[in-house]
Amino acid sequence: MTAHYDPPTTEHGAPAVWGPPPAAPPQGPEAGEPRQPFVRRLWRGRPEDPRWVRPALLGLLATTLLLYLYNLSASGYANSFYSAAVQAGSRSWKAFFFGSLDAGNAITVDKPPASLWPMELSVRVFGLNSWAILAPEVLMGVATVAVVYAAVRRRFSPVAGLSAGAVLALTPVAALMFRFDNPDAMLALLMSVACYLVVRGLEDGRTKWLVWAGAAIGVAFLAKTLQAFLILPALAVVYAVCAPVSPRKRFGQLAAATLALVVSGGWWVAIVELWPASSRPYIGGSQNNSFLELTFGYNGLGRLNGEETGSVGGGGGGAGGTGMWGETGWDRMFNSEIGGQISWLLPAGLILLVAGLVATRKARRTSVTRASFLVWGGSLLMTTVVFSYMAGIFHQYYTVALAPYLAAVVGMGAGLLWERRRELWAAIALAASVVAAAAWGYVLLNRTPDYVPWLKWLVLVGGLTAALGLVFAGRISRQLALGAAALGLVAALAGPTAYTLSTLQEGHTGSIVTAGPAGASVMGGRGGGPGGGMRGGFGGGMPAGQGQRNQQGQRNQPGQQGRQGQQNGNGFGFPGGGRTGEGGMGGAGGVGGLLNGASVSSEARKLLEKDASRYTWVAASIGSQNAAGYQLATGDPVMAIGGFNGTDPSPTPAQFKKYVEEGKIHYFIAGGGMGVGGNSGSASQISSWIQSTFKKVTVGSATFYDLTQKASG
Secondary structure: OOOOOOOOOOOOOOOOOOOOOOOOOOOOHHHOOOOOOHHHHHHHOOOOOOOOHHHHHHHHHHHHHHHHHOOHHHHOOOOHHHHHHHHHHHHOHHHHHHOEOOOOOOEEOOOOOOOHHHHHHHHHHHOOOHHHHHHHHHHHHHHHHHHHHHHHHHHOOHHHHHHHHHHHHOOHHHHHHOOOOOOHHHHHHHHHHHHHHHHHHHHHOOHHHHHHHHHHHHHHHHHHHHHHHOOHHHHHHHHHHHOOOOHHHHHHHHHHHHHHHHHHHHHHHHHHHHOOHHHOOEOOOOOOOOHHHHHHHHHHHHHHHOOOOOOOOOOOOOOOOEEOOEEOOOOHHHOOOOHHHHHHHHHHHHHHHHHHHHHOOOOOOOOHHHHHHHHHHHHHHHHHHHHHHOOOOOOHHHHHHHHHHHHHHHHHHHHHHHHOOOOHHHHHHHHHHHHHHHHHHHHHHHOOOOOOOOHHHHHHHHHHHHHHHHHHHHHOOHHHHHHHHHHHHHHHHHHHHHHHHHHHHOOOOOOOOOOOOOOOOOHHHOOOOOOOOOOOOOOOOOOOOOOOOOOOOOOOOOOOOOOOOOOOOOOOOOOOOOOOOOOOOOOOOOOOOOOOOOOOOHHHHHHHHOOHHHOOEEEEEEOHHHHHHHHHHHOOOEEEEOOOOOOOOOOOHHHHHHHHHOOOEEEEEEEEOOOOOOOOHHHHHHHHHHHHHEEEEEEOOEEEEEEEEEOOO
16 A cells, blocks of 8 residues: 655645655555565655654664663562552453452452553563563553654654654653553553544545544553543544545544444453353442443542542542642643643643644645644643543543643644744744743742752753744754754753653652652642641641562562652652652551552561462452552462452452351451541451451561451450
């Protein structure tokens, strides 16, 4: 099939490339030329590209890979909640399919399992260690950079595509989450693929591109449920208006894409809902053992209105409201909680988006250049608005979803304005975007005044100088304009690059992690040290504990405490909020909490491993994180009573007693659960029954109950 080529002057009157325009449309086998060998095509790239382009792309991808692999094992098991599920899925195909937290299949994680599958397959091949868990996430990050490059390069220049890829790779929250085991890496990759495929469909009107886009979003649903649907309105509207086919065919194609979405995302849901509940694990996060209830409740509307049943607390209310998960409002992406994670180029991106739409305002309806801005820009705006006003559970790292959209908009906008820089308005708009990036970079760097204090001045002065050069020098000579553009790019990326390098230097563990240096992200304007309570939070003056330095990819080692965290990074006031282990491990007593798993002593591990093969679960504990710590330490299934927060009604007291009578559980681990707001009625009743019935066993400072021995007297 001949590669698509759209003459660059037909849409906006100027070459749609940043650099020399191609001399002729690309040729292919349909034009009578033999197809080049794959290796040559891989290295050479497009025939019309300068020879340096493909090596530059491969260099960008290789650099991204090396950066993201650097110091990877410092994060150990990262989020032990998901790592425990990966361990379970590597031991049991049933756990693999359902996304169970344990190989005994008592309860699932509170998400669908697709994001776990690559990690579980990796662990099956390479064994349980940090690299086997996190390397697939790194590969997804590199793939996302490649997709964003490809999307921008199709309509713009090689430099525009490379710039977009670099912006994505150097976004701090991207460097964090493409090295972490949460579902967000897969989600970001699949959303980028969906946008790319929609633009391909807008080029030639072929149904297959839209169908594949629907399939990508369906699989993304199996990674992180309804968040995958945030960009659907933007994609559907742009295609319905701009596709180069008749209206009837457009809506037929959208219907086919919807069907592909339902099939690719619904097959697993249908199996789970039809599977007898008695022979599958309980759906974690739900209150009635239903994945649909989880999807539309705790993981759906509850995230928007703050009414997540079974959650640890309420949301922020309406516009400008303040709650447990921070302030909501139009400026949420820029505040002290979120700004340093994602917003470095957001002001510049918005300027470039508007400029791109202005530049293509007179283009025909089917203009793919304008449609590209609408697809990527619409996805950026839709996701930003929802994130800004959602009142339910919201973590800073969610913003990695914005990174591909923002990177694409920046690359496209800068590339288009560069080609039109001799027009005064375009030169001013390009200069304004550089000023916005530099000024906002200065503000963000000034929020951490002790971190590379000279950098903010370099960013500000460099950006202002580059802006002047783009307005005036560009009208004198191309060489001066290139120098100004290079200086502007350096000034814009210096801040996020510094934060990204800081992120790579440290390990990150727990459920709430942030990118950048100490103090880069504080909830509610607090945090940064011991006792920093969460706004509306959980008991404000709780001491900050030690972050777990993790296990260097090994099992949880006996009683190892983490290196002292640089800060109580999330500002929540939870024990263990260190940078290297944000949300850190529990103390030497071996009790985990809401944010991460327990640190397990060698004596406790030996106790649980003795006769482990005789039991379905070597132990049970309230809360998934506590159970996860012991499961990763022993390699044996540990039942999480009440799921993640300890609030799910599973198992019921009657079910648990039956398990004990049948000899399926050896020990109960005292403590655990979220420790705030109380655990579920089931968890509380089970705990009370155990403590009054069975023999207590103390190992160091950890307490167990032997469920095979009744208490004397």
